[in-house]
Amino acid sequence: MRPFDYQRPDGLDHASLLDRDGATLIAGGTNLLDLMKLQVETPETLVDINRIGLDKIEPTGEGGIRIGALVSNSTCAADPRIRADWPLLSRAILAGASGQLRNKATTGGNLCQRTRCYYFMNIDMPCNKREPGTGCSALNGRNRIHAVLGANENCIATYPGDMAVAMYALDATVEIAGPDKASRSVRVRDFHRLPGERPELDNVLEAGEVITGVTLPAPVGGTQLYRKVRERSSYAFALVSIAAALRMEEGAISRASLAFGSMAHKPWHDLRIDAALTGAKPSDALFDHVADLLLEDAEGYGENDFKIPLARRTVKAVLREATGAST
Amino acid sequence: MKLAINGTTQGFEGDPRTSLLDFLRRDCGLTGTKKGCDHGQCGACTVLVNGQRINSCLTLAVMHEDDEITTIEGLGTPQDMHPLQAAFVDHDGYQCGYCTPGQICSAKAMLDEAQAGWPSAVTGDLTAEAELTPEEIRERMSGNLCRCGAYSNIVDAITQVKEDAR
Structure with a gap:
């Protein structure tokens, strides 16, 4: 280090402090310190924000709930209000990491976690995300865990987290404070970026900005599922994950919101999928149509080709379970 | 700055790069806490900070001013073992023993978490009280790897302590 x-x-x-070059925030530190040991992250100044507050979960005026940026993943997942009214978020958080890591990991920090791409984490290898302009080693290398949606030749890394996938399905908002103390809100669906020409940028945070909290809108009810497919049944990152919030009325889907994890540089949300499901009667043809929409531009890079049929099977299984369909 | 370690105040003035794990082992002589992977993947370094289990390799000593740290040495002694330590002996909850201090610290906090009603990834109904079945114990202890594969006996030892506490 x-x-x-x-x-x-x-x-x-x-x-x-953050205006100084090389200053980095540390909250839980479970991702940052790991990367500092590997010298992937080399901050000149570490600003420990663990004692600035922002650790409350509070109801909003609109029937939603606001989760402070420094609320731990454990506390958030165990909160009785979250478990009862936004169970998708509890499910996604509990599907990730271990008890020890969830005790340290924070709401804001989890949103900012970096990719687990092997080449990003190895400073001896070229990587456009770590060192722009050096090339992407994963493109023609080991890429079992890599992206099949929204990637390009600059970067095929994935956002690896679970919590954010649920927040995409629940249409959460990220609250951000800036250096001049002005604050802004960004829909979480617009918070993370695709690689484009700037794969070194994971999200839209500007220099000196700090996440202060995440707000969930009023509960949507219905069936909420988080399905995570991984190499072992606990304590592993997803190969594909799906967050689904879906409500049935009189045999038809009255409301649907799906988000997909570990398939792209950001959690994946496609409005066309939610629209195709809403008002429709569950059927195998409908679920195939949803998979077609999801995967129409999907591209594998060799070792990760399997993610495309895996995502098709997983989304169909999730939709069958969420709608109670027997197909 | 000062930390409270197993009830004793310890000063820390070292390099801010020092992990809590290295501080405990090197500076405090508390070598019960083990360094396995040093990257938060194995759980051998698990200690309790203000009663919560964390990986001591993925936190800096300097971040813990005035925190209360409990290591395996603070849970029990050979003459006066913690019930979990006694149960691990009774059930052969180890072979080489390297992961054991982390397993026991983790189990201590895991039982407290379950007591507080925290759910896990395998809990069926998130709004109901979770029964600590072997499946629940395995999921909640998945952050502690045992390369000897003593998992079955570890689950038995933890189950016994849970039953005895009733």
Whole structure:
């Protein structure tokens, strides 16, 4: 690990610290310290934000709930209100990592976690995300865990998390404070980026900005499922995951929202899928149509080709379960 | 700055790069906590911070001013074992023993989490009280790897402590 200066402010006034080149925030640290040990991350200044508050879960005026950026994943998943009214979020968080890691991992930090691409984490290999302009080693390399949607020759890394996938399905909003203390809100569906020409940028946070919380809209009810397909049944990243919030009325789907994890540089959400499901009667043909919409532009890079049929089977299984269809 | 480790105040003035794990082992002489992978993948370094289990390899000592740290040495001694330590002996919950301190610290906090009503990934009804079945224990302990494969006996040991506490 490279040497760094350590600072621990007791309020959001630390923003000026972030204007310094090389300053990085640390909250739970479970991803950042791992990457610092590998010298993938080499901050000159580490700003410890664990004692600035932002650790409450509070109802909003609109019937939703606001989760402070420093609420731990464990606390969020165990919160009785989240379990009762937004169970999809509890399910997704509990599907990830281990008890120890969830105790440290935070709501804001989890949104900002980096890819687990083998080449990103190995400083001896070219990687456009870690060192722009050096090339993508995964494109023609080991890419079993890599993206099949929205990728390009610059970067085929995936966003690896679970929590955010549920937040995409639930249409959450990320609250952000800036260096001048002005705040802005970004729909979580617009928070993460596709690689495009700037694969080094995972999300839309600007220099000096800090996530202060995540707001979930009022509960949508219905059936909420998080299906995670992985190499072992616990404590592993997803190969494909699906968050589904779906409501049935009189034999038809009255409301649907699906999001997909570990398939792209960001959790994947396609409005056409939600629209195709809404108002429709469950059928195998409908579920195939949804899979077609999801995968029409899917592209494998060799070792990850299997993710395309895996995603088709998984989305159909999730929709059968969520609608109670016997097909 | 100071930390409370197993009820004793310890000063820390070292390099901020020092992980809590290295501080415990190297500076405090508490070598019960083990370094396995040093990357949060094995759980051998599990300790309790303010009663919660964490991987001590993935946190910095400097981040824990005034926190209360409990290591395996703080849970029990050879003369006065914690019930989990005694149950691991009774059930042969190990072979080489390297993962054992992490397993026991993790199990201690896991039982407290279940007592507090926290659900897990295998809990059927998120709004009901979860019964600590062997399946629940395996899921909740999945952050602690045992390369000898003593898992069945570890689950038996934890189950016994849970039953005895009733």
